[in-house]
Amino acid sequence: MKSFKFSAVNNPAEAITLINKNTDAAFLGGGTNLLDLMKEHVALPNEIIDIGNLSLKEIKATASGISLGALAKNTATANHPLIRKNFPMLSKAILAGASAQIRNMATNGGNLLQRTRCSYFYDIATPCNKRNPGSGCAALEGFNRMHAIFGWTRECVAVYPSDMSIALSALNANVKVLSSERERIIPFQDFHILPGAHPEKDNSLQHGELITAIELPKNDFAEHSAYIKIRDRNSYAFALVSVAAGLTLNGNTIQAASIAMGGVAHKPWRALNAEAYLKDKAATAANFAKAAEAEMALAQPLAHNKFKIEMGKKALINALETAFKGNI
Amino acid sequence: MKNNKTKLTPEEHRLFGDLMPEELEDVLHSGFNRRHFVKLMGMATAGLLASYALGAEQLFARAVEMEDIPDLIPEAIENGVTVNFKVNSTARNVLVDSRMTLLDTLRERIGLTGSKKGCDHGQCGACTVIVDGQRVLSCLTLAATCQGKSVITIEGLAKDNELNPMQAAFLKHDGFQCGFCTPGQICSAVALMKEAKEGQASFATKNISTDPKSIILSDEEIAERMSGNICRCGAYPNIVAAIKEAQTGENVPQNWLFTD
Numbered sequence: 189m190k191s192f193k194f195s196a197v198n199n200p201a202e203a204i205t206l207i208n209k210n211t212d213a214a215f216l217g218g219g220t221n222l223l224d225l226m227k228e229h230v231a232l233p234n235e236i237i238d239i240g241n242l243s244l245k246e247i248k249a250t251a252s253g254i255s256l257g258a259l260a261k262n263t264a265t266a267n268h269p270l271i272r273k274n275f276p277m278l279s280k281a282i283l284a285g286a287s288a289q290i291r292n293m294a295t296n297g298g299n300l301l302q303r304t305r306c307s308y309f310y311d312i313a314t315p316c317n318k319r320n321p322g323s324g325c326a327a328l329e330g331f332n333r334m335h336a337i338f339g340w341t342r343e344c345v346a347v348y349p350s351d352m353s354i355a356l357s358a359l360n361a362n363v364k365v366l367s368s369e370r371e372r373i374i375p376f377q378d379f380h381i382l383p384g385a386h387p388e389k390d391n392s393l394q395h396g397e398l399i400t401a402i403e404l405p406k407n408d409f410a411e412h413s414a415y416i417k418i419r420d421r422n423s424y425a426f427a428l429v430s431v432a433a434g435l436t437l438n439g440n441t442i443q444a445a446s447i448a449m450g451g452v453a454h455k456p457w458r459a460l461n462a463e464a465y466l467k468d469k470a471a472t473a474a475n476f477a478k479a480a481e482a483e484m485a486l487a488q489p490l491a492h493n494k495f496k497i498e499m500g501k502k503a504l505i506n507a508l509e510t511a512f513k514g515n516i
Numbered sequence: 517m518k519n520n521k522t523k524l525t526p527e528e529h530r531l532f533g534d535l536m537p538e539e540l541e542d543v544l545h546s547g548f549n550r551r552h553f554v555k556l557m558g559m560a561t562a563g564l565l566a567s568y569a570l571g572a573e574q575l576f577a578r579a580v581e582m583e584d585i586p587d588l589i590p591e592a593i594e595n596g597v598t599v600n601f602k603v604n605s606t607a608r609n610v611l612v613d614s615r616m617t618l619l620d621t622l623r624e625r626i627g628l629t630g631s632k633k634g635c636d637h638g639q640c641g642a643c644t645v646i647v648d649g650q651r652v653l654s655c656l657t658l659a660a661t662c663q664g665k666s667v668i669t670i671e672g673l674a675k676d677n678e679l680n681p682m683q684a685a686f687l688k689h690d691g692f693q694c695g696f697c698t699p700g701q702i703c704s705a706v707a708l709m710k711e712a713k714e715g716q717a718s719f720a721t722k723n724i725s726t727d728p729k730s731i732i733l734s735d736e737e738i739a740e741r742m743s744g745n746i747c748r749c750g751a752y753p754n755i756v757a758a759i760k761e762a763q764t765g766e767n768v769p770q771n772w773l774f775t776d
């Protein structure tokens with residue numbers, strides 16, 4: 189690991205003052221992603237600012253919904269009675285990720301900012317535009333079984349790995365961010381970005397900005413929601429495909445569907461085609477299948493991941509059926 | 517390690533005078549140190565201590581009392597951070613390089629080698645310890661972040677000579693083969709008992725939207741909740757049986773039997 193200066197801060201203002209002084213400094217949340225990448229020489233900060241002592245750990249009801257502190261742990265978030273009751277899809281998604289030990293360490297802010305698990309990104313001996321802009325993408329013609337089927341470019345075919353964020357996308361969350369100039373709210377759909385020509389950027393956060401909270405607006409589909417994750421082994425593995433789905437029902441009619449997919453793109457993939465198809469339709473197996481077809485018709489598989497199209501369809505159908513049945 | 521400067525007993529004096537005369541002056545002047553201890557160990561292995569049993573026993577006892585953590589030479593530490601924390605209820609004060617993980621600090625500086633380094637990347641769970649009541653991975657924890665915290669390792673689970681019930685259950689059910697993953701498995705399982713009592717959910721939990729309540733874990737729940745601890749020997753069925761027995765306090769049949 190490259191050597192670095194270490195300091196622990198006690199309030200957000202102190203954290204922001206320090207990070208503004210050094211473009212090579214990084215915040216440390218739970219450290220479960222950053223430290224791993226530092227050991228591999230993929231992340232090379234020369235200064236670590238430990239934000240673990242900040243008091244941004246509260247999970248509380250607000251006028252418009254619920255606010256999750258950026259430094260609250262994933263375990264505390266998934267198990268909070270307000271989240272289990274009103275956003276069970278989020279509890280499920282968090283609990284589908286990593287292991288109990290890692291969720292005890294991982295913070296909500298850090299989870300959003302975790303980087304891709306593409307093995308070429310991790311291997312500093314290979315080209316990777318995300319790690320080393322302009323060097324090329326080894327996965328495009330390499331082993332790309334785990335990679336994207338939506339929204340990729342020749343510059344980058346990596347997928348974004350967070351389970352939690354897939355639920356946050358379907359829940360239309362907002363990310364609250366603080367810098368020395370201002371506080372701003374980033375709608376979740378704009379938080380993570382597609383690779384385009386600059387895959388070195390995963391999201392729209394700027395250096396010097398601190399995530400302080402994630403806000404969840406109220407919804408009316410808590411009882412009819414689901415998170416489905418398909419992976420190579422039953423637990424402690426990243427998603428091949430995952431689906432978060434919520435259905436607003438009037439009897440058997442779908443008034444609105446909220447659906448996001450993981451393991452398929454450089455960001456949480458909002459299944460807008462499937463959502464559009466399901467609006468005002470009856471909740472039937474035939475309509476679920478047609479909605480899944482409509483979404484997966486957009487897929488552009490790579491050499492080794494065609495299987496994700498069929499898997500995506502089945503996962504979508506399974507999630508919609510589970511949500512319709514209710515009470516996950 | 518700070519030198520142990522308590523005056524030598526007559527037995528210890530005789531041992532040094534006969535076996536390490538070249539060290540006698542040093543030990544009388546500066547006290548018993550790590551280098552003396554290493555020499556003594558060498559003599560024990562070579563069988564040279566037979567007629568100095570009492571002196572040797574007293575010297576070994578001194579070594580056990582020496583809890584101070586050896587300072588590294590300043591050149592070996594970049595960006596030093598002083599950490600005050602508790603390990604198995606003993607207060608520790610250690611100056612570490614900012615890069616040092618909790619795992620390396622426990623193993624290399626404090627001498628607690630029970631916690632194992634399997635992968636060093638969060639993928640195996642062999643380094644699991646309990647920090648402020650929660651199971652975490654010591655390989656992905658910077659020691660510098662442990663200021664004021666309380667760490668429990670496998671070495672801290674037994675009370676004197678009485679095993680923690682989880683340790684006893686692992687023994688009864690043969691919850692291991694090579695034993696490398698075992699300290700992590702046991703620390704993980706001990707913390708799991710508290711999580712289940714508090715009603716924490718897992719991905720295998722049904723009806724997650726109901727209020728948290730204490731649960732008795734099924735095989736499926738144990739497998740899901742322990743998935744962060746990999747066992748290359750595949751002792752999983754026995755680990756599950758051990759955890760069931762420790763949780764319920766009831767006799768769970770062993771998966772194995774002695775045969776003639």
Ligand SMILES: Cc1cc2nc3c(=O)[nH]c(=O)nc-3n(C[C@H](O)[C@H](O)[C@H](O)COP(=O)(O)OP(=O)(O)OC[C@H]3O[C@@H](n4cnc5c(N)ncnc54)[C@H](O)[C@@H]3O)c2cc1C
Binds near residue numbers: 637
């Ligand atoms: C073996 C393994 C398996 C895993 N499996 C899964 C899985 O199946 N599903 C899944 O979703 N995840 C998985 N993970 C990833 C895990 O969820 C993330 O590592 C974790 O959520 C990151 O959170 P953290 O607080 O530890 O982040 P850190 O490592 O502390 O930080 C990550 C990044 O965020 C920045 N940062 C942190 N907090 C803030 C803030 N408040 N404001 C601004 N910047 C900030 C840091 O500077 C850093 O760049 C796995 C991890 C491991 C090691």
Ligand code: FES
Binds near residue numbers: 637639640643653
């Ligand atoms: S050594 Fe820490 S998880 Fe493997």
Ligand code: FES
Binds near residue numbers: 693695
């Ligand atoms: S007992 Fe050998 S790895 Fe588990």
